[in-house]
Amino acid sequence: MDFVSVKILVIVLEASTLTLAYSINDTKDLLTELFTSNSYNKKVRPIKDQDKEVNVTITFQISAITQFDEQEESLTTAGYLSVEWVDEMLAWATADHNGISRLIVPQDDIWKPDISLRNSFSSFKGLGSSYFNAWIISNGDVQWEPFQIFKSTCSVDITFFPYDSQTCEMKFIAWSYSKNEVKFFLSSGIMKTDYSESATWEIAKMSSKASNEDTPTIIFTLKLNRKPLFYVLNMIVPVILLSFMNIFTFALPVKSGERASYAVTLFLSISVFLTIIASEFPKNSDNLSILALYLILMTSVSTIFVLVSVLQIRLVNRDEENMVIGTFYKLLLRLVNVLICNKCNGRKKKVDAIGESKDTDNSGIPDQSEAEAEVTWLDVVHAMDFLCFWIGSFVIFVVTLTIMLLLLNNPQRN
Numbered sequence: 001m002d003f004v005s006v007k008i009l010v011i012v013l014e015a016s017t018l019t020l021a022y023s024i025n026d027t028k029d030l031l032t033e034l035f036t037s038n039s040y041n042k043k044v045r046p047i048k049d050q051d052k053e054v055n056v057t058i059t060f061q062i063s064a065i066t067q068f069d070e071q072e073e074s075l076t077t078a079g080y081l082s083v084e085w086v087d088e089m090l091a092w093a094t095a096d097h098n099g100i101s102r103l104i105v106p107q108d109d110i111w112k113p114d115i116s117l118r119n120s121f122s123s124f125k126g127l128g129s130s131y132f133n134a135w136i137i138s139n140g141d142v143q144w145e146p147f148q149i150f151k152s153t154c155s156v157d158i159t160f161f162p163y164d165s166q167t168c169e170m171k172f173i174a175w176s177y178s179k180n181e182v183k184f185f186l187s188s189g190i191m192k193t194d195y196s197e198s199a200t201w202e203i204a205k206m207s208s209k210a211s212n213e214d215t216p217t218i219i220f221t222l223k224l225n226r227k228p229l230f231y232v233l234n235m236i237v238p239v240i241l242l243s244f245m246n247i248f249t250f251a252l253p254v255k256s257g258e259r260a261s262y263a264v265t266l267f268l269s270i271s272v273f274l275t276i277i278a279s280e281f282p283k284n285s286d287n288l289s290i291l292a293l294y295l296i297l298m299t300s301v302s303t304i305f306v307l308v309s310v311l312q313i314r315l316v317n318r319d320e321e322n323m324v325i326g327t328f329y330k331l332l333l334r335l336v337n338v339l340i341c342n343k344c345n346g347r348k349k350k351v352d353a354i355g356e357s358k359d360t361d362n363s364g365i366p367d368q369s370e371a372e373a374e375v376t377w378l379d380v381v382h383a384m385d386f387l388c389f390w391i392g393s394f395v396i397f398v399v400t401l402t403i404m405l406l407l408l409n410n411p412q413r414n
Contacts, residue, residue, distance in 0.1 A: 026098045034090055035109070042111045045181060046087035046140075053180060056113050057084045058172070059187040060208070060220045065198040066149065068166070068224065073282050074121040075154040075168045075222075080147040081127060082187070087111065091140035103136040110134060112144055113182055118171040118217070121151045126175075157412075158281050158289045162231035165204065165412040166224045174216040184216040200227055204413070225413055236291070239273050240400055242266055243298045247392045249305050250385040254312050254378075263309045267302040274299060294403040301396065308388055312381045329380045336383035 034040055047054055059082040067076040087110065094101050107128050115127050128146030135143040154168035174182045189208040205223035210216075249263045274295040281289060 023098075026100060027103070030092060030097045030100055030103065031105075034092065034103075038089065040089055040110075042109065044089075044111065046085075046089045046111045048088050053183045054085055054113070055183050055185060056174070056216075057185045057187045058082070058115075058210075058218050060170070060190045061145075061194065062190055062192060062222075063147075063194050064196045065201050065203075065222075065224070068154070068201055070156050070158065070280060070282050072121070073154055073156045074151055075166075075170075075224075076149060076151045077170070077222075078147075078149050080145050081115065081172070083113070083115065083127075083144045083146075084187070085113070085142055086140045087136070087142045088140050090136050090142065092138055094138045101138045104133050105136060106130065107132045107134050107144060107146070110136070110142065112142075113174045113216075114176050115172050116175045117150055117152060118173045119153045119169065121153050156282050157287050159287045160407055160410040160412065161277075161281070161289045161291055162226055162228040162235070163407045163410045163413065164226050165410065166201075166226075168222050168224065170220045170222075172218050172220075177216060179212045179214060179216060182216045183212045184210045184218045186210050186218065190220050190222070200230075201225065202227060235273065235277060239270065239295060239298070242269050242273070243301075243396050243400060246298070246302050246305055247389060247396060249309060250389040250392070254309075254316050254381050254385070259309045260306070260313060263302070263306040267299065267306055270295060270299050270302055290403055290406050294399065297399055298396070301392065305388070305392070308384065312384060315377050315384075316381045318377045323377070325375055325377065325380060329383075330375070332387070333375065333380055333383045336386050340386065 045054055060079060061082055062077055062079040064078045065075070066078050068074075069076075090110065092100075108130055112128075112134070116124060127148060128144070132144075132146050137143075150170060152168065152170050154166060156166060158164055172184075174184065186208055190206040192203070192206075195203075201224045203222060204225045205221075207221045207223075208219065209221075210218045246263075246266050249259060249266070252259045252262055274292070277289070277292055277295060281292070
């Protein structure tokens with residue numbers, strides 16, 4: 001008995017479906033009625049009381065971030081706007097047209113709000129194209145979803161590059177209409193239903209707002225966080241390694257003849273990275289990148305190391321008999337002897353630059369002229385190596401640690 005009941009129900013449903021089916025002639029008749037018999041004019045706002053506004057509801061469906069150009073300061077996104085409004089001139093009774101409840105018509109055959117991207121970067125044009133269609137429901141509801149590539153302007157802040165965060169806006173307006181003719185409303189803001197993740201940027205936050213104070217405007221805001229891994233591995237790590245390699249300029253024997261060329265090579269390498277990173281930034285003076293500042297500091301340190309290396313080469317080739325070691329160099333040598341604690345096994349340390357003490361097997365104290373005779377320019381250069389190595393290590397470590405902490409603690413990414 002249950003099987004028979006089910007069978008009868010299926011037959012009734014099939015009969016109902018056949019009864020509600022409509023033919024191509026029904027669709028043609030409906031189109032003729034709407035667009036010909038009713039004298040539809042797409043140049044007229046689709047509302048019977050022309051003193052009222054047409055309410056337009058908008059949602060942005062973002063598909064992908066195709067490009068963010070820091071040089072041009074532009075953002076290129078792919079997606080479409082889901083635009084809905086009520087066209088009172090395109091409403092019909094489904095019972096009079098064999099149950100037709102929806103029509104699909106070309107977008108250029110009906111009235112639509114002339115929505116445009118106000119902050120467009122390259123060209124100013126309306127949405128959609130002639131081959132896009134719109135959906136019309138029997139109660140007059142119209143849904144229009146024009147897909148487009150949007151290229152908008154976006155101010156770039158490269159202070160914390162490559163841990164930077166950029167906030168970009170897309171401003172859509174009804175170009176020809178005032179607030180008394182068209183009003184914009186938000187439906188769902190920005191949707192990521194079909195979004196494809198970018199390899200360079202991630203969307204950290206999305207927001208939207210509608211304004212009808214003057215020109216109907218709707219603003220979609222994207223907060224983008226850069227994915228830093230590529231730049232960390234290919235820029236930051238090599239630069240840090242080059243910076244610490246600078247220190248070993250003073251570990252290289254000055255008489256090897258390679259110290260100056262080694263220092264110059266490191267200077268040129270850091271300069272190349274500075275040029276590469278500068279090419280990633282927009283040509284403006286509003287913001288200074290912390291990473292660029294670090295490179296400038298390391299370039300300055302490298303320049304100082306080159307100059308000191310050249311000076312040391314000149315000093316080591318001096319003749320002590322013709323070029324007397326001055327007081328400054330003697331004090332420098334004495335300072336280094338104090339720092340390295342050059343006492344060993346209870347023996348007195350070697351004569352310093354002032355000649356106060358000397359390694360000796362007896363308690364006799366030599367005069368100053370004898371002590372000075374044992375101090376050479378090579379000793380002075382070794383003392384300079386010691387000071388430059390440790391002072392340079394401290395400066396580079398502190399600067400590097402400070403810069404990295406500033407980059408990692410970017411407040412904009414929170």
